[in-house]
Amino acid sequence: MNAYRVPGDHDPLPTAAAVLRRAETARVYEVAHHTALEPAPLLSTRIGASVLLKREDQQPVFSFKLRGAYNRMAQLSVAERARGVIAASAGNHAQGVALAASRLGIHATIVMPITAPQVKVDAVRRFGGAFAEVVLAGESYSDAQAEAQRLREALGATFVHPFDDLDVIAGQATVGLEILAQHAEPLHAVFVPVGGGGLIAGVASVIKARRPDVRVIGVQARDADSMARALDAGSRVSLDEVGLFADGTAVKQVGALTFSLCQQYVDEILRVDTDAICAAIRDIYQDTRSIPEPSGALALAGLKQYVAQRGPCDGALAAVVSGANMNFDRLRFVAERAEVGEQREAVFAVTIPEQRGSFRRFCAALGQHAITEFNYRIGDAQAAHIFVGVQTARSGEREALADAFRANDFGVLDLTDDELAKLHLRHMIGGRSPLARDERLYRFDFPERPGALARFLDRMHPDWNISLFHYRNHGADYGRILVGIQVPASEHALLRQFLASLSYPYVDESDNPAYRLLLCA
Template sequence: MNARLAEEEATPDAATVLRRAEAACVYDVAQRTALEPASLLSARLGVSVLLKREDQQPVFSFKLRGAYNRMAQLDAVERAHGVIAASAGNHAQGVALAASRLKIHATIVMPVTAPQVKVDAVRRFGGTYTEVVLHGDSYSDAQAEAQRLREQRGATFVHPFDDLDVIAGQATIGLELLTQHQGPLHAVFVPIGGGGLAAGVASVIKARRPDVRVIGVQASDADAMACALEAGERVVLDEVGLFADGTAVKQVGTQTFLLCQRYLDDVLRVDTDAICAAIRDIYQDTRSIPEPSGALALAGLKQYAAAYGSPDGALVAVVSGANMNFDRLRFVAERAEVGEQREAVFAVTIPEQRGSFKRFCSALGQHSITEFNYRIGDLQAAHIFVGVQTTKRGEREALTEAFRANDFGVLDLTDDELAKLHLRHMIGGRSPLARDERLYRFDFPERPGALARFLDRMHPDWNISLFHYRNHGADYGRILVGLQVPPNELGLLQDFLATLGYPHVDESDNPAYRLLLRA
């Protein structure tokens, strides 16, 4: 590497990314994707919303741009030794197709939890030029194995985001949309995982049109870039949520951090419900279904529009990918109503006596019930889990006050993950036998042996007093477990949780659990 290139990689700036993006050879394989108006959403928000359709790429993701641009720069010796990559899916597909077009052997390491649709696509795009290795439960595991194989084989590692040629390939999206929309443009919203897309788009837009805001969007439970920018340095997250699996990164890149720190105007965090609502918005306007990471930018755009009103120009969201597992749609549909604030969820306590249910229905007024769960369990009080359709902001608060005016106890559970994911299916589960019960939510890898590992490591004297699982098509299973653990063994419980290694949340003090399930 010559001195100029080494300096560029040590201190990357917008001018460097712009120069490399203008010279990028991505269009050997990638398409110039459409910049389409989202007419229905624009009318609803009162602002011009445009969608940059990277889900239309041959691999249904923007990742092809960066992967191909990096691999096209390899010299003859490097091509002879092949390339290696680690990816949960979209980068892998880009590397596979690039390998096939450039006739370079590629070894791609994917976690065993990667969606099958993505694993199959990698094999299909890469053909005889690609070897797929399944290893580990996470991207970090796959990356470690890829580095081991790289050293063993002497192959070139194609990083999914922390490489200037990869960043420049993704930056061509920014160049395209500036050409496609030369009128008033207020802000461009981009999803962030490791930061390659955000770094590239922000750099070229600030180099060409510094007045346009560039805003990154992350899932609230996978916010490595937001945390890094707040800390002023790269940080490593202990755990990341897996719903938006394409952006589930524990640490952002060195170069991507420097570029985002310098050129991004802001980073927004959005929750799972907001992502599901954005998936539905994109479907309603385009009849296409993005993956969760592909809808991140639009979820952030909607949050921005709600907070700041009508801006002085269009808002653009990059729809980054559409490699969605079909089975996950059930979960998305279930949560989109809450994400769009069209459903509120409550736990309501009413007297177990004649006339109470009539008063409860009267308090609901004209609202439609979307879900109702009740089971008799007490001679004095009835606990009801109810979903209510809403049409505008403020209705949750009005309903809460209406319940209280009737002397009903009420918990607003609309933002309570435990209630929405598990308790809504388990009403009536109190038991006087569940002494010393501790309640935990776990993310289990969705593969054979995950539950067996849990049971094998659990103390043989502890009893499972509650267990709930519902498959929703993701790469991991969400499990709710009640464990009966004597108070003097809570230290052993913490040791068990630490060695198990599964992401978990202690819900023992959750108010909904204490009201509806705890004896």
Template structure:
């Protein structure tokens, strides 16, 4: 590989003042938009502080990355433009380079990891048109970068770094110029999502140069925290692996320039987990009716964590919503995990006696708490093992619920923080059971209101055993449950009378081919 220095390596040491000068001269608005700084009224009320969202998801490529990519490419001379550019990206930088290439008439080869969301790959091709070639290589941004550097030397093209470049940092820093102009009043802190550190380095530099009293915090996913670890250790480190949920910030090593700037001007770093990111995605949707990608919601997840720990703030809190290139298929997972991330759902494995009335006794132990999910399949003649989700208002209620179960002599295991259970095991409760004789399978719809599930159980005939049960609250007006009920053939007339007097819509699934294949004995 050619050892010639990169643009970033040959540049003099950057300071807050020099980044500010570069940002003020940046050519981002030839293609980028001045984005809104919106109040999040619902979240502000809940947190007790003014929460503002810097809406970089409103850019033409639905991400702030366009600013840095265009500013860097606009600085190329005619010889460099003729040779073209190389870029590596998990998706958002790629879209910025692609649009810049088509606007400036520059050939671009863009390397993306094979794990990049398809929505981003398709967008790169759409924005770049005939000026862009897309190459898929590796599982992360770092892998794609290695391939891009190889191609750079082979093609003698200019490498457009997604974060570790003075012009890229300056382009991203224009986000801070805008938000300071938009909010000249009291400002407590700005929260910035972090991958390689370009946005954080630029924003922190400008804010400390213009308003040094304003705090700046970087936010990373727990499983992609290269900047957190680097700042803690005092030197750049390389992560062995990175999580891919927040793919836009899945970087194994931060930049040299960005690390130096963050060391000088960042007030602190925060780590957030997947559940907290999902909760932040929902918060942004509820206040704006837009859906950010996971990395786009990182900053708000960190803001919420900070507000919960520090209480009163002497000014507004700003979260940069960095992008909205969300794969539609991820929305199901996000909705599933948002309740836990907001600490509004606790998840337990509860063991109750396999005897008549146990389910009703279990429901009574819940008090006023609503059930959000209920999975059960008969498998043991003595004990029933239930996977249950329960609505909570705060994390401290988990312990109280566990104690309530124990007071009723139920075995209990708190699974709220167990990734295996939340991601996989909740969907694997069941299978065939030799104990499920005389089983009839029914789907029921009932109005989704507090106590509806308990009322259903109370109307059950005491001699009929529940052998299978699945329920999940999806926030709709009607709840849907799947129930296996063991009813002897001699009691068919009594069972039909129960169905007609229950008052809930029902569908007999006893002859459903999938049920007969997978669950029925």
């Protein structure tokens, strides 16, 4: 009996057996595919567990949602089809409804929140063609659902719920049936992303009906954890706000049917943060060369957290990669945060004396660690405040680095888990400084290899001071670095000799109008 089952309760309907019967006759394969259950060898080796990825991102709409939407709409009567359907969705259910409408010849009105990624809005219109009309309303799925219910009453259309409908749940449950058919060997657990609960309710029901020994574990974003809170409370709750990074699972309140099924058949719900999701996106890319959306990587983020906390497991671990409708402009953020999410980057604010040789001592304290980011602007005559990111490879290195800084009498503040620093402050270090007299500004291309920064500092004239430094490793062969150097006009000839000795390509930006306006003293 799982942790959410209330002792002495009678099993509410529907049961796992009822969901299984419907799933076995679901009409999903008239439009959806049997998707692959692929091993993730790189990740498996790294975390010491056999990891399998259920590739629902391979569906025609790049999401599992097509299964439930089509199965529900295929059950409509002739009269219901004539009146059309209406749906509310953050994006993936909308695409499923749109494609189903086009295949079945049913008019669909689809309400989406204004926060839905444009890639999903465009896809809905493309899949639905003349049969789909998109209405944008509200900031979350719950807002869109309220507008859809209002329109349903006005239009007399059938509402196709994204999760709280038995035919939808049965359609999604076919994901679980496929996993069991594809992996007859020992299977410890299946990890499933959770929004409103349709996918996990279906998957958990059929797995517990067929193989009750397999654990079913849901995964939610920490800032959109309505199912976890409901199961903890023993009744459905409504969140005031939900985070929108994992927009596909940003649901304020789970369904009544899905909640009932999850109470009975789900073993555990895990919560993961944004950094962990970003790291899981990268893991999936490294093993498959595909890029899931944030909600699509939720399950794998939970799987990794489970292994880290529990250790080796007696069987394979399967994670449902639920969708790949990723906005391209999110990739920059994902790449930025994946390093921290994988604990491959530690971020510090380090205070060193504003005196000659301090930078060299700082680099010596770093040892062989590669610098991933370095932001500095002179602002105090006595102390230099540096924002630095450092590449790490294993647990405990953050603490060791902090100790190394302190051993050099440097003040240190660990910002690795500081959301304000990671989101905003790292981009705001700088501005004008009255101390930056005689400053010359240069852009350099540094080879991305250990020792490049130390070589630069070692060749620098001992009487010159670095007044500005900005660098971020973006994974290219060459790093682009901006450096301010305080050099009296009488020594500009020596400066030119120094620059030539470095053998690094550079551009003199001292007369750049943006620099003169925003940074120049």
